[in-house]
Amino acid sequence: MNAIQFLASQPWVERLGWTLVHFIWQGLLMAACYAAARRWMARSASSNARYLLACGALAAMVAAPLATWSAIGPPSTAAAGTAFAGRVLPLAATPTIAVAAWPIAARAGISQGWSAECLPWIVAAWLAGAMMFCLRLMGAGLAAARMQSTLVRPAPPEWQQALSRLGARIGLVRPVRLLVSSLAEVPSAAGWLRPVVLVPAGALAGLPAGHLEALLIHELAHIRRHDYLVNILESVAEALLFYHPAVWWVSGHIRAEREHCCDDIAASATGDALTYAHALVELESRRPAHAAVMAADGGSLADRIARLLGQSRPVSPTHSGWAAALSAILLAIAACGLFAQADSAPRFEVASIKLNTGDRSGMRVRVLPGGGLMSQNAPLQMLMQNAYTLQAFQIVGGPEWVQSEGYNIEAKGGDKSSSRAEVFLKLRSLLEDRFQLKYHRETREQPVYALTVAKNGPKLPPPKEGSCMAGDPTGPPRPAPGGRLSPPCGNIAVMGEPSGVRMQGGQVPMAELTRILAMVMGRPVIDKTGITEKFDLVLEFTPDEAVAGLRPQANVDAKPPVPAAADPDGLPHIFSAIQEQLGLKLESSKGPVEVLVIDHVERPSAN
Secondary structure (H helix, E strand, O other): OOHHHHHHOOHHHHHHHHHHHHHHHHHHHHHHHHHHHHHHOOOOOOHHHHHHHHHHHHHHHHHHHHHHHHHHOOOOOOOOOOOOOOOOOOOOOOOOOEOOOOOOOOOOOOOOOHHHHHHHHHHHHHHHHHHHHHHHHHHHHHHHHHHHHOOEEEOOHHHHHHHHHHHHHOOOOOOOEEEEEOOOOOOEEEOOOOOEEEEEOOHHHHOOHHHHHHHHHHHHHHHHOOHHHHHHHHHHHHHHOOOOHHHHHHHHHHHHHHHHHHHHHHHHHHOOHHHHHHHHHHOOOOOOOOOOOEEOOOOOHHHHHHHHOOOOOOOOHHHHHHHHHHHHHHHHHHHHHHHHHHHHOOOOOEEEEEEOOOOOOOOEEEEEOOOEEEEEEEEHHHHHHHHHOOOHHHEEOOOOHHHHOEEEEEEEOOOOOOOHHHHHHHHHHHHHHHOOOEEEEEEEEEEEEEEEEOOOOOOOOOOOOOOOEOOOOOOOOEEOOOOOEEOEOOOEEEEEEOOEEEEEEEEEOHHHHHHHHHHHHOOOEEEOOOOOOOEEEEEEEOOOOOOHHHOOOOOOOOOOOOOOOOOOOOOOOHHHHHHHHHOEEEEEEEEEEEEEEEEEOOOOOOO
């Protein structure tokens, strides 16, 4: 399995992918609001006010994906992996026919059409880019630490005393060391908990004392304002949201206004903006190679000098032009991603829906070759289970006929290459078009079962050769030696037999057992066993009112049933069977369950 296939199998990838896609329009909207506010306050506001505005805009951009991630919510435990796409039959009517449904590859939620294929690539690209920028940030931090400890020496005592005096002048009470560095190209501030100011080796003797003091005040202003820490947080935001040009645009404003704020402090402390401007002119006008170091020449030197002297300079259109172009492209991509799904929703070529008035003993839904689908006496609830990757207890609301009336459907796909997942996406469109189905999703507190290990430990034998049939995991069970139906490896078959119900599977993971138990019990089952190994499974029990999922109409809000006394000559009831045969235990509890609430539904329109 390659990286993309691995990502496609992870339930969090769809959630993260849509979070990244939604941030495209969210970031553009926030950038537009920030631009309007900045333009409104351009003339009257101070550089510090503009700096705070830019920081607020970047903070909002960081918060937006977190809010989106929270709003999308995690996939429900019961529906995250597979759905039920098989037959559900009253045991008394057809005691020898399988009643279990087989898993399909369709996903719940909004993953339709192109998004199911594109989202893993989007997440993979984001992970690669974010990792690259994080490594870059770590390298910058290591370089900054190296500059503080390599080829440095303490400054002469008189200059250390001058630094303390200059710090007190601007209200800085923290101790700051002054180091002479052979690596630093310009005066630079580094460190947050133990800040230092680095000056080039020739600066103390090569620059006039007044000019050097003005530059040192600029660096001390960075330390007083905690700009080193803010710069690190800003770089983290850039690393995580690197793909959006609006983030870099706002971040560029933060860096520019940060320098303006420190320039204003330096000019005010020296009492002569012209002297400070001369100091900047004498400073070599190039940024140091280490992004994590706050340097006195940050930003455009010419713009900073012109601003100090009260002169205006035209804004270069270079950066704003490419940022606007990239933003337009990203907005187009977001629009296509968000709104193209409705038009590209897969549909059957032709479909016939008839109310079942004949044999009502069996209910089934089956995928046909060529991308078609057939149902026999299937209630709308069962059809929705398949279409939306849900279990019966996750569908609430709607009239009584949603569970009681069965429908016979014959639908032609018109596409021989359609997968089972695509067929059930077509079924969604059919239900929404012909049944006028409208719904919403929400999380409700419902009865659940916790599956734990019994007192004497689990009784789950390791897989044996021949215990299951290798092949298509979404296919039906096939005859095995001995005459019984054998499911594909990793799956569990639930079969009605004259003596009761038999659950059988080979190479079964615990997630599959909890999935099938949830279907049988008619409520979610949460795995609390801690068992990670696969196992073979045979579970036989006598059905009673506890197995609500095997009854046509299950009330998930009912109180936990009390099992009837077992026939001493027959199979135990399911609670006892699980404990005696598997060494596990089901305990009743309550927990959050994601449900689909039917808001509106009608009997199907005529063919």
